[in-house]
Amino acid sequence: MADLVVATKEGLFCVPGKFYIDPWLPVERAIVTHAHADHARPGHAHYLTASPGAEVLKSRLGNITLEALPYGKKIIHNGVTVSLHPAGHVLGSAQVRLEYRGEVWVASGDYKLEPDGTCDAFEPVACDTFITESTFGLPIYRWDAQITVFDDICRWWRRNAEEGRTSVLFCYAFGKAQRILNGIDSTIGPIICHGATATLNRVYRESGVALPSTLSVHDVSAKEVFRKALVIAPPSAAGSPWMRRFGDYSDAF
Structure with a gap:
């Protein structure tokens, strides 16, 4: 099967689903992993985000057309099954799980593995392909507990x-x-x-x-x-x- 998600000038694009993940240019349909400004940008016609982060997103972007999806709930869009799962980064942060014709891809956005008490903890999601954002993933980084x-x-x-x-x-x-x-x-x-x-x-x-x-x-x-x-x-x-x-x-x- 061809790639389920490709990189475009607008951002990550799910080809069969015809939607984007954290796009940086205005698009028709955007799944937003969390409300930090480098992921949640104004100008999209329709937003989808995890329910715990909906109010944060609205507080930062104002009057937007927003659909909030509870963690783990599945919806189908253009034949692609979509669900959002905790990323452990900030309130409402999510990994995006995409399933299409028996293949599963997950796009992480930002995430962290250490629980912090202010958001749902990271949930490992089984998949065939994992798209990871890992700002501090290089071995040179060592963090204190x-x-x-x-x-x-x-x-x-x-x-x-x-x-x-x-x-x-x-x-x-x-x-x-x-x-x-x-x-x-x-x-x-x-x-x-x-x-x-x-x-x-x-x-x-x-x-x-x-x-x-x-x-x-x-x-x-x-x-x-x-x-x-x-x-x-x-x-x-x-x-x-x-x-x-x-x-x-x-x-x-």
């Missing part, structure tokens, strides 16, 4: 709080920020979130993900609160006027 990283963040935050210095942690607003919030010791001090992060925190909480209570900068009237706080902000906030209110701060990424 996430509990080690969380402990490092907490030690840094605790030390800064004891010295009266704000801890500013730059991290991506979608996925990374919520993973950190879910994993740190929230009893160390107040947690303040940039507005870009707070919007997505609300979607996560409404989806049933446990996140500690957080404040916005407008909730804080006393500078003493900042001095013990952990501030979660996107990298774009670095060097901006928004940062000036924290005075003497320690930052990390």
Whole structure:
């Protein structure tokens, strides 16, 4: 059989199904593996995504024609059986399983194997062909266990709080920020979130993900609160006027 999925200028294209997976140019029908901007782009006529990520996608792309598919549920489009399966990357992230004439292909999008408490864990899906996105898959990359990283963040935050210095942690607003919030010791001090992060925190909480209570900068009237706080902000906030209110701060990424 000819390739079920081919690379085109618009992105990955399922030939018999006549739809695309994470296309970067506007198309008629797009399956979106998750709502990060390099996968979920505006301008498509019809979107399909996994149900847990539907509200995130709408919060980022606005008024779109969106179909949400529960994990594992099968639909048939132009003779191709399609189902979405957890990728373990961020809330609603999915692998796309395609079955056609007895052959199964899976396109991963981003994925990770270590559970993080903020999304469904990666699910191995048997297939004949696996299309993998693996940004950090080269052997040169070696990562500490996430509990080690969380402990490092907490030690840094605790030390800064004891010295009266704000801890500013730059991290991506979608996925990374919520993973950190879910994993740190929230009893160390107040947690303040940039507005870009707070919007997505609300979607996560409404989806049933446990996140500690957080404040916005407008909730804080006393500078003493900042001095013990952990501030979660996107990298774009670095060097901006928004940062000036924290005075003497320690930052990390």
